[in-house]
Amino acid sequence: MFMVLLVMAISSQAMTYGDHPAAKKFVDKMVDEHGFDRAYVQGLMNNAERKQSILDAIARPAEKVLTWGEYRDIFVTDRSTRQGIEFMQEHSDTLARAEKEFGVPAEIISAVIGVETRYGRNKGGYRVLDALATLGFDYEPRSQFFSKQLEEYLLLVKEQRFDALQVKGSYAGAMGFGQFIPSSYRHYAIDFDGDGVADIVNNPVDAIGSVANYFRAHGWKPGELVTTTAQVSSKYNLDVANKKLKPAHTVAELKQHGYQPTALVSEEAMATAMRLKGDKGVEFWLGLDNFYVITRYNHSRLYAMAVYHLSETLKQKNSM
Numbered sequence: 001m002f003m004v005l006l007v008m009a010i011s012s013q014a015m016t017y018g019d020h021p022a023a024k025k026f027v028d029k030m031v032d033e034h035g036f037d038r039a040y041v042q043g044l045m046n047n048a049e050r051k052q053s054i055l056d057a058i059a060r061p062a063e064k065v066l067t068w069g070e071y072r073d074i075f076v077t078d079r080s081t082r083q084g085i086e087f088m089q090e091h092s093d094t095l096a097r098a099e100k101e102f103g104v105p106a107e108i109i110s111a112v113i114g115v116e117t118r119y120g121r122n123k124g125g126y127r128v129l130d131a132l133a134t135l136g137f138d139y140e141p142r143s144q145f146f147s148k149q150l151e152e153y154l155l156l157v158k159e160q161r162f163d164a165l166q167v168k169g170s171y172a173g174a175m176g177f178g179q180f181i182p183s184s185y186r187h188y189a190i191d192f193d194g195d196g197v198a199d200i201v202n203n204p205v206d207a208i209g210s211v212a213n214y215f216r217a218h219g220w221k222p223g224e225l226v227t228t229t230a231q232v233s234s235k236y237n238l239d240v241a242n243k244k245l246k247p248a249h250t251v252a253e254l255k256q257h258g259y260q261p262t263a264l265v266s267e268e269a270m271a272t273a274m275r276l277k278g279d280k281g282v283e284f285w286l287g288l289d290n291f292y293v294i295t296r297y298n299h300s301r302l303y304a305m306a307v308y309h310l311s312e313t314l315k316q317k318n319s320m
Protein backbone atom coordinates (compact mmCIF):
# COMPACT_ATOMS: atom_id res chain seq x y z
CA MET A 1 0.00 0.00 0.00
CA PHE A 2 2.70 2.39 1.03
CA MET A 3 4.72 1.55 -2.06
CA VAL A 4 1.77 2.13 -4.31
CA LEU A 5 1.09 5.51 -2.76
CA LEU A 6 4.73 6.41 -3.06
CA VAL A 7 4.83 5.50 -6.73
CA MET A 8 1.68 7.50 -7.36
CA ALA A 9 3.13 10.50 -5.56
CA ILE A 10 6.27 10.36 -7.69
CA SER A 11 4.50 9.81 -10.98
CA SER A 12 2.11 12.68 -10.36
CA GLN A 13 5.05 15.05 -10.15
CA ALA A 14 6.00 16.61 -13.45
CA MET A 15 9.31 15.52 -14.85
CA THR A 16 11.56 18.52 -15.37
CA TYR A 17 14.76 19.02 -17.33
CA GLY A 18 17.24 20.17 -14.68
CA ASP A 19 19.27 16.93 -14.80
CA HIS A 20 18.72 15.94 -18.42
CA PRO A 21 22.07 15.55 -20.27
CA ALA A 22 20.88 17.49 -23.33
CA ALA A 23 19.58 20.29 -21.10
CA LYS A 24 22.96 20.46 -19.35
CA LYS A 25 24.64 20.95 -22.72
CA PHE A 26 22.06 23.56 -23.55
CA VAL A 27 22.87 25.48 -20.37
CA ASP A 28 26.57 25.42 -21.30
CA LYS A 29 25.76 26.71 -24.76
CA MET A 30 23.68 29.63 -23.50
CA VAL A 31 26.44 30.57 -21.06
CA ASP A 32 29.36 30.11 -23.49
CA GLU A 33 27.83 31.50 -26.67
CA HIS A 34 25.43 34.09 -25.40
CA GLY A 35 26.81 35.09 -22.02
CA PHE A 36 23.70 34.07 -20.09
CA ASP A 37 23.81 33.69 -16.34
CA ARG A 38 24.26 29.99 -15.58
CA ALA A 39 21.98 29.97 -12.56
CA TYR A 40 19.21 31.63 -14.56
CA VAL A 41 19.30 29.11 -17.42
CA GLN A 42 19.69 26.18 -15.05
CA GLY A 43 16.72 27.52 -13.09
CA LEU A 44 14.64 27.54 -16.27
CA MET A 45 15.64 23.94 -17.03
CA ASN A 46 14.72 22.95 -13.47
CA ASN A 47 11.33 24.48 -14.11
CA ALA A 48 10.77 23.26 -17.69
CA GLU A 49 8.31 20.38 -17.68
CA ARG A 50 8.25 17.38 -19.94
CA LYS A 51 4.76 17.22 -21.44
CA GLN A 52 3.67 13.84 -22.72
CA SER A 53 0.72 15.45 -24.48
CA ILE A 54 3.17 17.44 -26.63
CA LEU A 55 5.10 14.29 -27.59
CA ASP A 56 1.81 12.58 -28.39
CA ALA A 57 0.66 15.52 -30.50
CA ILE A 58 3.80 15.71 -32.61
CA ALA A 59 4.07 11.95 -33.09
CA ARG A 60 0.42 11.57 -34.08
CA PRO A 61 0.15 9.77 -37.38
CA ALA A 62 -0.31 12.21 -40.21
CA GLU A 63 -3.96 13.12 -40.50
CA LYS A 64 -5.86 11.79 -43.41
CA VAL A 65 -4.81 13.92 -46.34
CA LEU A 66 -7.55 16.46 -46.80
CA THR A 67 -8.82 17.48 -50.18
CA TRP A 68 -9.03 21.16 -51.02
CA GLY A 69 -12.79 21.00 -50.60
CA GLU A 70 -12.48 19.52 -47.10
CA TYR A 71 -9.74 21.94 -46.12
CA ARG A 72 -11.75 24.88 -47.36
CA ASP A 73 -14.80 23.74 -45.39
CA ILE A 74 -12.74 23.87 -42.19
CA PHE A 75 -11.25 27.34 -42.62
CA VAL A 76 -13.59 29.28 -44.88
CA THR A 77 -16.89 29.15 -43.00
CA ASP A 78 -19.71 31.48 -42.04
CA ARG A 79 -18.19 31.70 -38.60
CA SER A 80 -14.64 32.46 -39.76
CA THR A 81 -16.08 35.09 -42.08
CA ARG A 82 -18.24 36.70 -39.40
CA GLN A 83 -15.40 36.73 -36.88
CA GLY A 84 -13.07 38.05 -39.58
CA ILE A 85 -15.33 40.97 -40.37
CA GLU A 86 -15.47 41.79 -36.64
CA PHE A 87 -11.67 41.64 -36.50
CA MET A 88 -11.33 43.87 -39.55
CA GLN A 89 -13.75 46.43 -38.19
CA GLU A 90 -12.24 46.46 -34.74
CA HIS A 91 -8.74 46.94 -36.14
CA SER A 92 -9.54 48.92 -39.27
CA ASP A 93 -7.12 51.77 -38.51
CA THR A 94 -4.23 49.42 -37.74
CA LEU A 95 -4.93 47.27 -40.80
CA ALA A 96 -5.05 50.36 -43.02
CA ARG A 97 -1.75 51.56 -41.59
CA ALA A 98 -0.15 48.15 -42.12
CA GLU A 99 -1.47 48.00 -45.67
CA LYS A 100 -0.05 51.46 -46.41
CA GLU A 101 3.33 50.75 -44.84
CA PHE A 102 3.92 47.19 -46.07
CA GLY A 103 1.70 46.90 -49.13
CA VAL A 104 -0.10 43.82 -47.79
CA PRO A 105 -3.91 43.96 -48.03
CA ALA A 106 -5.90 44.16 -44.79
CA GLU A 107 -7.90 41.09 -45.77
CA ILE A 108 -4.77 38.98 -46.32
CA ILE A 109 -3.35 39.92 -42.91
CA SER A 110 -6.72 39.20 -41.30
CA ALA A 111 -7.18 35.89 -43.11
CA VAL A 112 -3.75 34.66 -41.97
CA ILE A 113 -4.60 35.51 -38.36
CA GLY A 114 -8.01 33.89 -38.86
CA VAL A 115 -6.62 30.61 -40.18
CA GLU A 116 -3.79 30.52 -37.63
CA THR A 117 -5.72 31.27 -34.43
CA ARG A 118 -9.31 32.23 -35.25
CA TYR A 119 -8.35 35.88 -34.84
CA GLY A 120 -6.51 35.30 -31.60
CA ARG A 121 -9.00 32.93 -29.98
CA ASN A 122 -6.70 29.86 -30.10
CA LYS A 123 -3.19 31.07 -29.44
CA GLY A 124 -2.20 27.92 -27.59
CA GLY A 125 -2.11 27.02 -23.91
CA TYR A 126 1.32 25.45 -23.46
CA ARG A 127 4.16 27.29 -21.86
CA VAL A 128 6.61 27.87 -24.70
CA LEU A 129 9.42 26.85 -22.37
CA ASP A 130 7.81 23.43 -21.76
CA ALA A 131 6.99 22.93 -25.44
CA LEU A 132 10.46 23.68 -26.75
CA ALA A 133 12.27 21.83 -23.95
CA THR A 134 10.11 18.75 -24.42
CA LEU A 135 10.61 18.68 -28.19
CA GLY A 136 14.21 19.89 -28.08
CA PHE A 137 15.37 17.31 -25.55
CA ASP A 138 12.94 14.42 -25.91
CA TYR A 139 11.80 14.35 -29.53
CA GLU A 140 14.79 12.93 -31.33
CA PRO A 141 13.62 13.35 -34.96
CA ARG A 142 13.56 17.13 -34.64
CA SER A 143 15.61 17.78 -31.53
CA GLN A 144 18.07 19.98 -33.38
CA PHE A 145 15.34 22.22 -34.76
CA PHE A 146 13.52 22.59 -31.47
CA SER A 147 16.58 23.06 -29.27
CA LYS A 148 17.61 25.82 -31.69
CA GLN A 149 14.15 27.34 -31.23
CA LEU A 150 14.60 27.10 -27.45
CA GLU A 151 17.86 29.01 -27.83
CA GLU A 152 16.04 31.62 -29.95
CA TYR A 153 13.29 31.76 -27.35
CA LEU A 154 15.67 32.63 -24.52
CA LEU A 155 17.26 35.32 -26.69
CA LEU A 156 13.79 36.60 -27.52
CA VAL A 157 12.57 36.86 -23.93
CA LYS A 158 15.78 38.65 -23.01
CA GLU A 159 15.37 41.15 -25.86
CA GLN A 160 11.69 41.78 -25.20
CA ARG A 161 12.00 41.51 -21.41
CA PHE A 162 9.39 38.81 -21.16
CA ASP A 163 9.26 36.28 -18.36
CA ALA A 164 10.51 33.01 -19.89
CA LEU A 165 8.18 31.06 -17.59
CA GLN A 166 5.03 32.87 -18.63
CA VAL A 167 4.77 33.06 -22.43
CA LYS A 168 2.26 30.61 -23.88
CA GLY A 169 1.90 29.17 -27.34
CA SER A 170 1.14 26.07 -29.37
CA TYR A 171 2.52 22.61 -28.57
CA ALA A 172 5.29 23.40 -31.08
CA GLY A 173 6.18 26.71 -29.46
CA ALA A 174 4.45 29.03 -31.94
CA MET A 175 3.24 32.24 -30.35
CA GLY A 176 0.53 34.81 -30.65
CA PHE A 177 -2.12 35.87 -33.13
CA GLY A 178 0.02 34.85 -36.10
CA GLN A 179 1.79 31.87 -34.45
CA PHE A 180 5.41 32.88 -34.92
CA ILE A 181 8.08 30.42 -33.82
CA PRO A 182 10.85 32.12 -31.80
CA SER A 183 13.25 32.60 -34.74
CA SER A 184 10.48 34.23 -36.81
CA TYR A 185 9.48 36.31 -33.83
CA ARG A 186 13.02 37.65 -33.49
CA HIS A 187 13.38 38.33 -37.21
CA TYR A 188 9.97 39.62 -38.22
CA ALA A 189 7.92 40.74 -35.22
CA ILE A 190 7.70 44.51 -34.88
CA ASP A 191 6.48 47.04 -32.37
CA PHE A 192 3.59 48.55 -34.31
CA ASP A 193 1.98 50.63 -31.56
CA GLY A 194 5.20 52.30 -30.45
CA ASP A 195 5.25 51.21 -26.82
CA GLY A 196 8.77 49.82 -27.17
CA VAL A 197 7.81 46.13 -27.10
CA ALA A 198 7.02 43.80 -29.99
CA ASP A 199 4.25 41.85 -28.30
CA ILE A 200 2.49 39.62 -30.82
CA VAL A 201 1.11 37.41 -28.07
CA ASN A 202 -1.18 39.90 -26.33
CA ASN A 203 -1.18 42.93 -28.60
CA PRO A 204 -3.21 42.68 -31.83
CA VAL A 205 -1.69 45.93 -33.16
CA ASP A 206 1.84 44.51 -32.96
CA ALA A 207 0.56 41.21 -34.37
CA ILE A 208 -1.00 42.88 -37.42
CA GLY A 209 2.14 44.87 -38.18
CA SER A 210 4.28 41.78 -37.71
CA VAL A 211 2.29 39.60 -40.12
CA ALA A 212 2.46 42.38 -42.72
CA ASN A 213 6.19 42.77 -42.14
CA TYR A 214 6.69 39.03 -42.56
CA PHE A 215 4.88 39.07 -45.88
CA ARG A 216 6.79 42.04 -47.20
CA ALA A 217 10.09 40.50 -46.11
CA HIS A 218 9.18 37.36 -48.05
CA GLY A 219 8.50 39.26 -51.24
CA TRP A 220 4.83 40.23 -51.30
CA LYS A 221 4.14 42.32 -54.38
CA PRO A 222 1.44 44.95 -53.75
CA GLY A 223 -1.45 44.89 -56.14
CA GLU A 224 -0.48 41.65 -57.85
CA LEU A 225 -2.67 38.63 -58.28
CA VAL A 226 -2.40 35.73 -55.81
CA THR A 227 -3.97 32.96 -57.82
CA THR A 228 -6.41 32.43 -60.66
CA THR A 229 -8.52 29.56 -61.84
CA ALA A 230 -7.44 27.97 -65.08
CA GLN A 231 -9.25 26.13 -67.80
CA VAL A 232 -7.44 23.14 -69.19
CA SER A 233 -7.39 21.79 -72.70
CA SER A 234 -8.27 18.15 -73.30
CA LYS A 235 -4.56 17.33 -73.63
CA TYR A 236 -3.29 19.32 -70.68
CA ASN A 237 -0.05 18.10 -69.13
CA LEU A 238 -0.81 16.65 -65.70
CA ASP A 239 2.93 16.27 -64.99
CA VAL A 240 3.39 19.98 -64.31
CA ALA A 241 0.57 20.18 -61.73
CA ASN A 242 1.12 20.10 -57.95
CA LYS A 243 4.91 20.18 -58.21
CA LYS A 244 7.05 22.67 -56.33
CA LEU A 245 5.29 25.51 -54.53
CA LYS A 246 7.72 27.97 -56.05
CA PRO A 247 6.50 29.08 -59.49
CA ALA A 248 8.75 27.39 -62.03
CA HIS A 249 7.01 28.21 -65.33
CA THR A 250 5.92 31.34 -67.06
CA VAL A 251 2.24 31.71 -67.76
CA ALA A 252 3.12 31.40 -71.45
CA GLU A 253 4.73 28.00 -70.80
CA LEU A 254 1.76 26.82 -68.77
CA LYS A 255 -0.52 27.80 -71.63
CA GLN A 256 1.63 25.54 -73.82
CA HIS A 257 0.99 22.77 -71.27
CA GLY A 258 -2.74 23.35 -71.63
CA TYR A 259 -3.50 25.66 -68.68
CA GLN A 260 -5.38 28.80 -69.66
CA PRO A 261 -5.73 31.34 -66.82
CA THR A 262 -9.21 32.80 -66.54
CA ALA A 263 -7.93 36.11 -65.11
CA LEU A 264 -5.88 38.63 -67.01
CA VAL A 265 -2.25 37.85 -66.21
CA SER A 266 1.02 38.64 -67.94
CA GLU A 267 2.54 35.96 -70.18
CA GLU A 268 5.87 36.51 -68.43
CA ALA A 269 4.49 36.09 -64.89
CA MET A 270 5.83 33.04 -63.06
CA ALA A 271 3.25 30.53 -61.87
CA THR A 272 2.76 27.07 -60.43
CA ALA A 273 -0.09 24.88 -61.72
CA MET A 274 -2.44 23.16 -59.29
CA ARG A 275 -5.02 20.46 -59.72
CA LEU A 276 -7.23 20.30 -56.62
CA LYS A 277 -10.24 18.33 -55.60
CA GLY A 278 -12.99 20.75 -54.68
CA ASP A 279 -16.48 20.07 -53.35
CA LYS A 280 -17.86 20.12 -56.86
CA GLY A 281 -15.10 18.25 -58.63
CA VAL A 282 -11.61 18.92 -59.90
CA GLU A 283 -10.42 22.54 -60.00
CA PHE A 284 -7.38 23.97 -61.73
CA TRP A 285 -5.51 26.96 -60.38
CA LEU A 286 -2.37 28.90 -61.15
CA GLY A 287 -0.48 30.19 -58.10
CA LEU A 288 1.56 33.33 -58.77
CA ASP A 289 4.43 34.90 -56.82
CA ASN A 290 2.15 36.21 -54.06
CA PHE A 291 0.70 32.72 -53.66
CA TYR A 292 4.22 31.49 -53.07
CA VAL A 293 4.72 34.21 -50.44
CA ILE A 294 1.72 32.87 -48.49
CA THR A 295 3.33 29.41 -48.53
CA ARG A 296 6.41 30.95 -46.84
CA TYR A 297 4.16 31.30 -43.81
CA ASN A 298 3.09 27.68 -43.92
CA HIS A 299 4.51 25.36 -46.56
CA SER A 300 1.24 24.07 -47.93
CA ARG A 301 -0.73 24.90 -51.05
CA LEU A 302 -4.02 24.17 -49.30
CA TYR A 303 -3.05 26.56 -46.53
CA ALA A 304 -2.34 29.29 -49.07
CA MET A 305 -5.59 28.52 -50.89
CA ALA A 306 -7.53 28.77 -47.62
CA VAL A 307 -5.92 32.10 -46.72
CA TYR A 308 -6.63 33.44 -50.20
CA HIS A 309 -10.26 32.32 -50.24
CA LEU A 310 -10.95 33.58 -46.73
CA SER A 311 -9.33 36.90 -47.68
CA GLU A 312 -11.51 37.23 -50.76
CA THR A 313 -14.64 36.51 -48.74
CA LEU A 314 -13.59 39.05 -46.11
CA LYS A 315 -12.86 41.68 -48.73
CA GLN A 316 -16.23 41.17 -50.35
CA LYS A 317 -18.26 41.13 -47.12
CA ASN A 318 -16.31 43.94 -45.47
CA SER A 319 -17.13 46.31 -48.31
CA MET A 320 -20.85 45.56 -48.12
Ligand SMILES: [Ca+2]
Residues within 6 Å of the ligand: 190, 191, 192, 193, 194, 195, 196, 197, 198, 199, 203, 206
Ligand atom coordinates in the same frame (compact mmCIF):
# COMPACT_ATOMS: atom_id res chain seq x y z
CA1 LIG B 1 4.12 47.25 -29.08
